[in-house]
Amino acid sequence: DAKTTQPTSMDCAEGRAANLPCNHSTISGNEYVYWYRQIHSQGPQYIIHGLKNNETNEMASLIITEDRKSSTLILPHATLRDTAVYYCIVISAGHTGGTSYGKLTFGQGTILTVHP
Amino acid sequence: DGGITQSPKYLFRKEGQNVTLSCEQNLNHDAMYWYRQDPGQGLRLIYYSQIVNDFQKGDIAEGYSVSREKKESFPLTVTSAQKNPTAFYLCASSSWAGGTEAFFGQGTRLTVV
Numbered sequence: 001d002a003k004t005t006q007p008t009s010m011d012c013a014e015g016r017a018a019n020l021p022c023n024h025s026t027i028s029g030n031e032y033v034y035w036y037r038q039i040h041s042q043g044p045q046y047i048i049h050g051l052k053n054n055e056t057n058e059m060a061s062l063i064i065t066e067d068r069k070s071s072t073l074i075l076p077h078a079t080l081r082d083t084a085v086y087y088c089i090v091i092s093a094g095h096t097g098g099t100s101y102g103k104l105t106f107g108q109g110t111i112l113t114v115h116p
Numbered sequence: 117d118g119g120i121t122q123s124p125k126y127l128f129r130k131e132g133q134n135v136t137l138s139c140e141q142n143l144n145h146d147a148m149y150w151y152r153q154d155p156g157q158g159l160r161l162i163y164y165s166q167i168v169n170d171f172q173k174g175d176i177a178e179g180y181s182v183s184r185e186k187k188e189s190f191p192l193t194v195t196s197a198q199k200n201p202t203a204f205y206l207c208a209s210s211s212w213a214g215g216t217e218a219f220f221g222q223g224t225r226l227t228v229v
Binding site: 034041042043044045046049085087103104105106107108109 | 147149151157158159160161164172174175204206208210217218219220221222223225
């Protein structure tokens with residue numbers, strides 16, 4: 001399984017862009033990069049995912065380097081409600097009778113604190 | 117509404133008792149997962165199931181057991197062999213078709229006294 005490395009914590013001013021890095025240098029060609037966040041004592045919330053190309057949705061943008069060994073999650077205008085633990089994960093393929101599904105493994109994540 | 121439901125939200129048990137945590141999904145997902153989270157820590161994978169009647173151990177399976185008799189249900193039993201069972205338990209499900217995301221339940225906080 002490809003492992004990910006994230007900074008333990010980051011700060012961001014409200015209204016500014018938050019850029020959260022993730023290193024996944026052992027990622028293989030068929031593995032997706034997913035980002036989730038978790039607010040205290042709740043289930044993780046899906047943010048965005050990508051394979052090769054950069055992606056954008058209503059919550060965030062995901063920038064994946066050309067060699068796919070790292071990525072950056074961008075929250076374009078951070079708010080106080082974006083304070084959470086952000087997890088970058090890589091989905092590895094398991095096999096069951098020829099059908100592949102991911103073994104979903106989380107690292108320690110980045111504690112993002114958005115301050116006024 | 118479609119979703120994934122864990123029950124109960126809070127659970128108390130005496131030491132030495134087995135306890136079963138419920139996880140139900142109506143999303144028609146093949147894959148389901150159980151995680152444990154301790155205070156200030158990340159999520160650790162206990163067991164996962166990619167299809168009905170099949171499941172695999174995750175990173176911390178000792179002291180836990182699961183079953184997957186129905187597609188929509190993936191109950192987790194915390195046995196008396198689990199040395200430190202007090203934790204926050206999360207269940208997730210996914211189809212993973214075309215790189216879709218996993219959905220999480222709201223968790224069960226188990227306290228063993």
